[in-house]
């Protein structure tokens with residue numbers, strides 16, 4: 001392998017890296033992927049997939065608990081965390097094999113080890129037994145991110161955990177305090193609350209999910225409170241002490257200082273790009289504000305070195321990493337493709353789910369746009385009622401005169417699937433009449449999107 005010359009070497013086999021590798025290979029390139037851990041990256045091994053697998057187990061548990069409401073009598077539900085975790089591991093293994101198969105069937109060389117950029121056309125891989133120096137025309141850096149830590153509250157894996165460790169708990173804590181009300185924090189709050197823990201969520205900003213539409217995130221906060229999750233906004237953890245009963249956490253809230261007893265603390269305060277040991281500054285790659293700087297072609301300041309996914313910061317989502325990977329691969333193989341961030345669905349897998357695409361109401365207003373907001377609640381949806389999940393709403397933000405859809409925000413059952421219709425609509429430049437004039441199946445959840453569009457049409461026609 002030492003003397004082989006590649007067209008593209010991808011460092012990192014997560015959703016960004018493996019998608020880039022597959023695309024570059026499909027375009028005729030000789031491609032290698034360097035991965036130091038398991039193929040599939042954070043998403044498959046410690047992120048998207050394991051969390052959704054755990055969430056499904058909690059949903060099944062909920063269904064069993066609520067079975068009586070549906071006229072079904074089942075004896076009491078018991079939980080085996082060991083079996084839940086085994087199921088999660090099984091699914092991860094299956095998908096790891098799937099990614100490996102994808103690479104092999106595309107004739108992509110998989111190199112297991114720690115990759116480092118040692119020249120503008122050179123990657124050195126350190127494996128347990130040797131150091132391999134590889135030559136390449138292009139390098140795509142796709143090394144992802146790691147959980148951010150709070151100085152003084154570094155995870156020890158037992159009392160204080162990060163998200164990686166929270167996916168592997170041997171037992172369900174009676175009480176869990178989560179620092180950070182972003183996507184990861186609220187998802188874990190949902191998982192552990194349903195598994196029986198008493199959850200407190202502490203968020204420094206004035207609301208959870210600060211980047212989502214305020215009305216929708218406030219509605220989710222209320223629903224979480226109904227599930228007995230204590231959500232403390234505008235609050236900060238000021239210190240943690242070990243006590244006879246576990247941990248005593250001091251939290252500064254707008255109403256003063258509070259002391260909260262808990263068994264474990266989960267720190268979920270964001271993620272840091274993983275680029276420090278790649279040797280990039282040494283070969284002249286610009287790293288700015290803690291992330292690798294790239295242009296819209298995903299090129300760094302050295303044109304044949306690309307960077308994609310979590311390592312460039314920005315929107316830390318698997319489908320964004322994959323889209324950036326595709327752009328980088330096309331350009332590395334001689335194409336001219338620019339990344340477009342206009343339509344990026346963002347999904348939060350709470351109960352109910354929250355999904356958004358496009359501008360929030362606040363963003364549209366702050367840009368000085370004249371807008372209408374069409375809304376519809378799931379309360380009256382026949383399908384949602386039949387499912388026993390009729391909480392939440394659909395909100396469409398549209399231009400007041402043209403009716404062009406600017407953003408859609410959904411809190412409710414299967415919101416993360418429903419958002420695809422909205423993403424397609426925005427991508428096609430649709431107006432609210434396009435949704436309102438489309439016959440939607442009955443009874444179905446997308447009817448609530450239809451009703452929100454009809455409401456926006458009414459508002460436009462009445463000039464309100």
Ligand code: FAD
Pocket residue numbers: 011012013014015016017034035036037038039040041042043044046047048049051113114115116142143144145163184274277278308309310311316317318319320321349
């Ligand atoms: P990663 O997936 O992090 O992959 C990077 C890979 O590079 C890793 O496998 C790593 O081992 C490897 N690597 C790093 N350095 C080196 C090196 N020097 N040599 C060799 N290999 C190296 N996103 C969603 O879209 N939907 C979700 O539902 C979702 N849920 C999430 C839940 C949690 C708990 C977390 C933590 C994240 C979640 N995310 C979700 C975010 C998503 O996981 C990331 O955005 C995505 O994995 C980024 O992909 P990536 O390819 O950039 O990096």
